Amino acid sequence: MGQDLTALIATIHDRRDDLIGLTQDLIRIPTLNPPGAFYRDICDYLDKRLSKHGFSTELIRAHGTPGDSEKYPRWNIVARREGGHRGDCVHFNSHIDVVEVGSGWTKDPFGGELIDGKIYGRGACDMKGGLAASIIAAEAFIDRFPDFHGAIEISGTADEESGGYGGVAYLAEQGYFDPTRVQHVIIPEPLNKDRVCLGHRGGWWAEIETFGEIAHGSMPFLGDCAVRHMGAVLTEFEDKLFPAMAQRTTDMPVVPEGARSSTMNINSIHGGQPEQADDYTGLPAHCVPDSCRIVIDRRFLAEESIDQVRDEVTALLEGVKAKRDKFDYDLREINMVLPSMTDREAPVVQVVADQIEKVLGAPAQFVASPGTYDQKHIDRIGKLKNCIAYGPGILELAHKPDEYIGVDDMLDSATVMARSLAQIFQT
Numbered sequence: 001m002g003q004d005l006t007a008l009i010a011t012i013h014d015r016r017d018d019l020i021g022l023t024q025d026l027i028r029i030p031t032l033n034p035p036g037a038f039y040r041d042i043c044d045y046l047d048k049r050l051s052k053h054g055f056s057t058e059l060i061r062a063h064g065t066p067g068d069s070e071k072y073p074r075w076n077i078v079a080r081r082e083g084g085h086r087g088d089c090v091h092f093n094s095h096i097d098v099v100e101v102g103s104g105w106t107k108d109p110f111g112g113e114l115i116d117g118k119i120y121g122r123g124a125c126d127m128k129g130g131l132a133a134s135i136i137a138a139e140a141f142i143d144r145f146p147d148f149h150g151a152i153e154i155s156g157t158a159d160e161e162s163g164g165y166g167g168v169a170y171l172a173e174q175g176y177f178d179p180t181r182v183q184h185v186i187i188p189e190p191l192n193k194d195r196v197c198l199g200h201r202g203g204w205w206a207e208i209e210t211f212g213e214i215a216h217g218s219m220p221f222l223g224d225c226a227v228r229h230m231g232a233v234l235t236e237f238e239d240k241l242f243p244a245m246a247q248r249t250t251d252m253p254v255v256p257e258g259a260r261s262s263t264m265n266i267n268s269i270h271g272g273q274p275e276q277a278d279d280y281t282g283l284p285a286h287c288v289p290d291s292c293r294i295v296i297d298r299r300f301l302a303e304e305s306i307d308q309v310r311d312e313v314t315a316l317l318e319g320v321k322a323k324r325d326k327f328d329y330d331l332r333e334i335n336m337v338l339p340s341m342t343d344r345e346a347p348v349v350q351v352v353a354d355q356i357e358k359v360l361g362a363p364a365q366f367v368a369s370p371g372t373y374d375q376k377h378i379d380r381i382g383k384l385k386n387c388i389a390y391g392p393g394i395l396e397l398a399h400k401p402d403e404y405i406g407v408d409d410m411l412d413s414a415t416v417m418a419r420s421l422a423q424i425f426q427t
């Protein structure tokens with residue numbers, strides 16, 4: 001190992017306290033989504049920090065995207081630092097939003113407490129720790145090699161937890177992920193410091209409604225029960241769809257292993273009268289329900305096409321219609337995300353895997369994510385294929401109470417990231 005590389009690693013470890021302070025500062029800005037709070041505050045904080053280190057910054061509001069309002073504007077930041085010579089651009093993308101706190105916490109969710117080498121708080125692991133690690137990696141690299149060949153970008157983006165439309169999708173539409181501008185993307189999501197995440201499964205969300213006819217509950221034969229019709233749909237799913245999905249497996253290295261099959265969640269079910277408020281003391285009226293709705297969350301594999309996924313559900317509904325008297329339904333698509341998989345031979349995959357092995361002393365694991373993340377927009381809208389997720393933090397802690405990030409894990413990942421920069425820029 002060259003002396004320069006040894007010095008780079010030492011620089012990162014010297015900045016342990018800075019890394020801790022930065023992570024704590026980020027956690028203490030409660031960027032809850034929904035509603036999408038304090039996005040401007042965290043962008044201003046990042047602006048100040050990165051400007052000081054020679055980055056030119058842009059604050060970009062995703063006007064008119066879902067959730068954007070004067071009260072909760074969708075702010076994003078893109079910071080870019082040019083090297084001394086032309087070359088590739090490496091972009092680190094982190095989402096700045098965090099999910100709701102939920103119950104069961106024993107630590108202050110926005111306190112950023114440091115206890116036994118772990119920093120606690122909502123977003124510590126998903127993914128303010130990853131953002132902090134990438135900042136320390138980039139700054140240390142730039143301080144050691146200010147004259148490098150290429151450019152480094154760091155973005156902090158809104159709304160990943162709610163689909164990314166006011167964040168990465170918006171930036172991709174504006175050309176920020178055009179392959180002529182950015183060549184390598186690393187998303188420091190918490191996939192564990194020894195894993196390279198190549199992509200994710202697809203998702204299809206739809207609402208199915210069955211119809212009936214309202215009548216007095218004492219004479220249901222005069223009406224038609226929409227809930228019983230939905231029961232027939234669910235039976236069909238149990239008998240045919242779930243067994244068929246369980247048979248289908250993927251070559252994608254999805255973790256956990258249960259997600260290597262197609263899956264579907266019944267997200268919600270509503271039929272008949274709306275539920276009354278808890279403080280309502282009256283009794284329900286006696287009515288035959290004339291409508292029943294479910295929302296389905298179907299996750300699909302790279303080996304399945306979105307048309308197959310849609311057609312399979314439609315065919316089952318048509319099958320029920322053919323054999324069941326007075327059955328009618330409506331199927332409305334809510335959202336759709338195609339699977340995304342970066343090639344194992346792609347440059348950013350090779351470089352980061354190589355550096356994981358050098359830093360941690362064991363070969364990198366290659367994984368794919370059961371749920372989607374912002375890679376989908378970089379792939380489909382940005383047309384940029386050389387993209388992975390790599391960052392510190394234990395995936396299973398994301399969205400849980402007492403979420404934390406290990407300081408040593410952040411330092412190890414920052415080292416992998418900085419050494420990857422050195423390898424890509426050939427310094």
Ligand SMILES: [Zn+2]
Nearest residue numbers: 095126127189
């Ligand atoms: Zn995340």
